[in-house]
Amino acid sequence: MFDRRPPQGHHSAVEVRSRSVQEVKDDPMYQTIDGSNPGSAGLKSAPVAAGSPPRPLDGAWQLWERLRAWDQRFAIVVDTTLALGLFLVCSGWFSFSKVSHPDLWFVAGLTLPLILRRRAPISVFLVIAIVAFAQWSTTSPLVADSALLVALYTVTAECDWLAVVVAALIVEIGVILATERWTPIGNYSKSLIFLTGMAAASLFAGVVVRALRSQIDWLAERAARLEFERDQQTFLAAAAERARIAREMHDVVSHNIQVMVTLADAAAVAQRSDPHRATEAMRDVSHTGRQALSDMRRLLGLLRDGQDTARTVRNAARNAEAFAPQPGLAELEGLAERVRSTGLTVTLTQSGTPFALSGGAELTVFRIAQEALTNTMKHANSARSVAISLVFDDPVVRLIVVDDGRPSGASLPDGAPATRHNGGGHGVVGMTERAAAFDGSLVAGPHPSGGWQVAVTLRGCRAPALL
16 A cells, blocks of 8 residues: 555656667668757757757756766665764764663664665654654653654655655654653643644655656656657658658659660661661660669669768769759650650640649659550550640649550450559559549549550649749
């Protein structure tokens, strides 16, 4: 019933969170968001709102923390010094505290148990209370009776509230008994008020220290929690960035390599019959490969840690093309031209009233068109033409890509669903995720007139108005 609360309860929670924070910081993507490592919120920084810099503790709090840390580290030394000092003061070494030889046993019984006051506060309090009762029934009042106030303070600061209430009642009963028998001030009422006031002062001192300690522990835990939440947000941002880079890498690599493979096959076929056309195809392969490398360098540059920042800036200055802006609607014609070089007929049409799209919307339209063309070159059977249609309906944009190739299910028996397999890739999934970012939808399947179509609808694409 009177079990002592674990004094290190709050600290264990802080340590668990600190280990989780360290796991986050060990992630290789941790420093790639803003190029810096914010570091840990140490014990010398006050908790602040997320996103604001930590505020150093003032001198008073630092002094309190140092004294408290020293007291906890050398608790047994502090308590032993207190008990021995109180014994010396109360055992007759000073003129005002001379006691008879038999009373030294009572002085020892009242003061020396304080050595274990923080290890077993309830037991120490009960032992001192029993010795005080025996001393009350046999001898005159002693200065060592003040040890009961120290024990009450310890119980108040260290134990649960039920134990505090019981200990306070025991001390008050002792106050009444001492007043009844000794009347230390000479007047019953004054003696009762004086002794009760001393007991109340000891009790309230323990309450204040208990509240202050709880506040300090709460502040430390809150600081660790805010730090963990901040680093967790960084980690989630890094994961989102990693997913975005993966999608970009898929689009860049799969499209450009597919164009290179198609051009290389065409060059091999035309080498004997039309060497000039084969040479042009190989030049297109070289150009496409260089563009793929440039895009890959730009994307992989995002993964460099903070130590490579200066070198990244120097490389960007020498090769600005590697860090060119993201593609948009203006680059759709160039995309169509590259695919035309493989032999496919690509038409690009627009309808509706064009309006200014946000950069993310333009990139999404370009990447979906790029992925649809890549799927056509990889999976369509005997495809000869591809039609790309852009429909503007402010603030909605629709992109429709239709080819005339036969889906792989065309040779299946009647009634079997026609599908276009992608070899277990993530092209359609990636396009769907891009469309979902703009509250859109994507449909990929056989076209009613034959071939295959990819139709995507993006909403809320208008660029924000400039003030």
